[in-house]
Amino acid sequence: MNKKTEEFFRRMLYFLPSTEDAYKESIATYGGVLETIIVEGIFMPEIIKLLSEERNINLLDKIFKYFEEVSNEEDAHLMNLFSVTVLEILGNDRAILGTARKYMGTKTIQLQIKADRDLGREVPDFD
Template identity: 65%
Template sequence: MIKKSEEFLKMMLNFFPSTSTDYKKSIENHGMVLDTVIIEGIFMPEIIKLLSENRNNKLLESIFDYFEEVSNCKDDYLIDSIFSVTVLEILGNDEKILRAAQEYMGPKTMQLQLEADRGLGRIR
């Protein structure tokens, strides 16, 4: 696994410590760390839940501040193969969730999310 991807997963575990058992089970079940499977199946449902319930704003602010940091990093693999195809595409799956997320997004994250949507043929 690439170092930046490893750091990303570690940060997500810091944001959502209650997911550590599911994280470990995923690794056991697949025999390795599958970044996108873990992000899509474990972390994104937690983020979507926070956004849909509009609660724990401090945690959401911290998460999206970190997403802005990721969006501005120079690691193409992390941005293109992990972050954009999991986090940003999933946020764009539901208009209401996306609007809630946009309240927390920084400019670079918002730009990457629009690019992810366009890449999927979604025009907003």
């Protein structure tokens, strides 16, 4: 795992401290950090829950501001991980995606649309 990806995981654990035990358990189970498994199975369910409840707006705002920073990264590995986990999962549910769009920055929206297109999904018009 490179430094940018390590930073991503640190930040996700900071935003979502309730995931720390599952994160450590995953590392113990698999003998290391399986990046996509952790993002898809540990972090994203928590983010989807936050979006579905839309109660902790401050936390959502902070997470998506960070996602915008990630979206502007030039690190190819982190960008690929982010696209195929976070952005694709957000596109799995149009209602969740609609809520997420309220918090997304311009670059994050562009990358999420690209992720949907890369999967062959129809891109919804939220305007």
